[in-house]
Amino acid sequence: MLDAIGSGLYGLVAGFTNLHWSNPIMIVVGCVLLYLGIKKDFEPLLLVPIGFGAILVNIPLTGLMEEEGFLRIIYDAGIATELFPLLIFVGIGAMTDFGPLLENPKIFLLGAAGQFGIFLTLILALALGFSKLDSVAIGIIGACDGPTAIYVTSKYAPHLLGAVSVAAYSYMSLVPVIQPPIMRLLTSKEERKINMGVVRKSASKTTKILFPLVVTVVGGLIAPRGLPLLGTIMLGNLMKECGVVSRLTKAAENEIPNIVTLLLGISIGATMDGRVFLKPETLIVLALGFLAICLDTACGVLFGKVLKVLTGGKVNPLIGAAGISAYPMSARVVQREGQKYNPKNYLLMHAMGANTGGQVGSVMAAAVMLSVLKGMGII
């Protein structure tokens, strides 16, 4: 009888006795993510489920990430299969207006320049001793594009998924803090004052409908390994622009991303088990991710300066900072910085063009990267 009572009582304290030193730390990390999401409004749609998932998975003996655990089932169904990031991409495509980019297609190049940081960080990660595929996953944080980072990392470096995802989404929400000092450092006051004029509507409906088709076919032929990323974002955009599937477009803009974001967030949080997450490698990944976004911004602004020279001073280099994929935050930062130095300056639509170019650019960079890896026989 006493033995039975003792065993029963042990069942009630087993959670405490099996607590690893890293679990309480990760529960605090989960609470910090919740705080950032709830109180500071940093990407709350993702940081809240990620933070809660991190708390859940760090309570011992729950079996949530074991074979029959509900978090494992969600993870296997949506992250291991790469389905969740792709479904999110359909939503992003349906929510993005590529109009400002189509008004001035040259701005596409800013979207390419904004991806330089990915490749520079990849080299740095290699120099620090990470494996080739780990370095690719770390570099991709610089895409400033959560779903792309998750897609690449879950496929080629799943053990880094928690760190890479948290870095990608946290830094994306910190764009308004990270970018302005770099923009000011690399441009003169005169450059920041450049007025680019008004964006006139010049893209027809036919062009807007053909845009996702052309990007899918051309991009897919050049970088077939990245077609799932490119194809889903362009499918969403085609549905939006063709205007004949409004029910599907609404679902792609609301219900699908809402449900998937919840499941994606909680299952990413579930990868943050303290025993796996708390190691020096994670801190290095976070630091390299930060560096990647800084380098992207710097390269975008520097390329903006090149465009300024090539166009005889018509391009404000600040819009180069919007060549990353953090849409539309980055464009808003550019608008705010531009107006600080010239209150009559309306850079928003130009920056939106660069920003949507950055979205395509980040997906294209990942697609090209995967195809090059395939070409070299590494994947």
Place this chain on the structure above:
Amino acid sequence: MDNWTFGLTMIVVGMGGTLLTLWILSLLMTILKKVFPYKKEEGKEV
């Protein structure tokens, strides 16, 4: 393949490929805009 060769290949082919692809896309978009120009009536319809 050693890490340096891999890294440099990724920079040259990866970044070069990204720039080239986006440049091609920008050219195609410019052509599309010329082939299907915007008409003022479209704005009125909306």
